[in-house]
Amino acid sequence: MAPYWFWQQSIGVSNEAEALLNVAHLLLPRQTRKWLRQAYDGLRFDAAMRRFIANPGSALAPASPLLAELISAWGNSGWIANEGYLRACIASALASAGPTLECGSGLSTLLLGAVAQQHGQQHWALEHMPEWGIRVGRCADRHHLRAVKLHTAPLKTYAGYAWYDPPLSRWPCTFSLVVCDGPPAGTLGGRYGLAPIMREHLAPGCVILLDDAEREAEREIARRWQVELDASQQFVDDAKPFIQLVVSPRSARRATQVNGTDHGSYG
Numbered sequence: 001m002a003p004y005w006f007w008q009q010s011i012g013v014s015n016e017a018e019a020l021l022n023v024a025h026l027l028l029p030r031q032t033r034k035w036l037r038q039a040y041d042g043l044r045f046d047a048a049m050r051r052f053i054a055n056p057g058s059a060l061a062p063a064s065p066l067l068a069e070l071i072s073a074w075g076n077s078g079w080i081a082n083e084g085y086l087r088a089c090i091a092s093a094l095a096s097a098g099p100t101l102e103c104g105s106g107l108s109t110l111l112l113g114a115v116a117q118q119h120g121q122q123h124w125a126l127e128h129m130p131e132w133g134i135r136v137g138r139c140a141d142r143h144h145l146r147a148v149k150l151h152t153a154p155l156k157t158y159a160g161y162a163w164y165d166p167p168l169s170r171w172p173c174t175f176s177l178v179v180c181d182g183p184p185a186g187t188l189g190g191r192y193g194l195a196p197i198m199r200e201h202l203a204p205g206c207v208i209l210l211d212d213a214e215r216e217a218e219r220e221i222a223r224r225w226q227v228e229l230d231a232s233q234q235f236v237d238d239a240k241p242f243i244q245l246v247v248s249p250r251s252a253r254r255a256t257q258v259n260g261t262d263h264g265s266y267g
Helices: 004-010 014-027 030-054 056-060 066-074 083-095 107-119 130-142 194-201 216-228 251-259
Strands: 100-103 123-127 148-152 175-180 202-210 232-236 242-246
Touching (some): 030 056, 056 066, 056 083, 066 083, 066 107, 083 175, 083 242, 100 194, 107 123, 107 130, 107 148, 123 130, 130 148, 194 202, 194 216, 202 216, 216 232, 216 242
Parallel strands (some): 100 123, 100 175, 123 148, 175 202
Antiparallel strands (some): 202 242, 232 242
């Protein structure tokens, strides 16, 4: 078996490392092959993450392979955010003047946490799956991303919908960017809960990026948010579409007039 130093050296020579993994696929037991792949991907990810932390904006360069490398090495195929959506999240975070919030957690949490740390801000992420919160939290610790504030707790049932149970008393007064990639499809009310729970914590001009806009349920939620938050809406027809909303400065006053002080209802 190749020694650990070989994998470290091979990060910059991925073709050689991939060739060795292909040979291992033919010669080694399945569990050993799986361990080798995980170890290699872990080293690839850490190397790419260090490059991103050093200069987050460089990942947005048209010819940069950095985001593709991070996505490939992170794994979690089928659930990870699309590269176009990640680019929009990073660009919005780089332009953000305040704390940022994420509904769900994953690779995007680490990337947005790195941007927030560069800006001297915090990036909060809400997660309802303990095992996923542990993975993301450990990775954030390994890369010294102190700006990442990960809150893991079960979803809470409100008036006709379920959503996260955020630590409202502990976090910033307002957020200037919200990345919404959770809760998962099938949750009661979908992702609607962001508006009634968070409207008083969205700064004037807050940008909301809603993923999975190929689904009619997300488009309907965006239409409701547009009304309830007095927001503008733009459908981004990427390979995997998403929706960008920009909250009006009038939304907090309007929300109080329409819904009073409770958390609204879904339906």
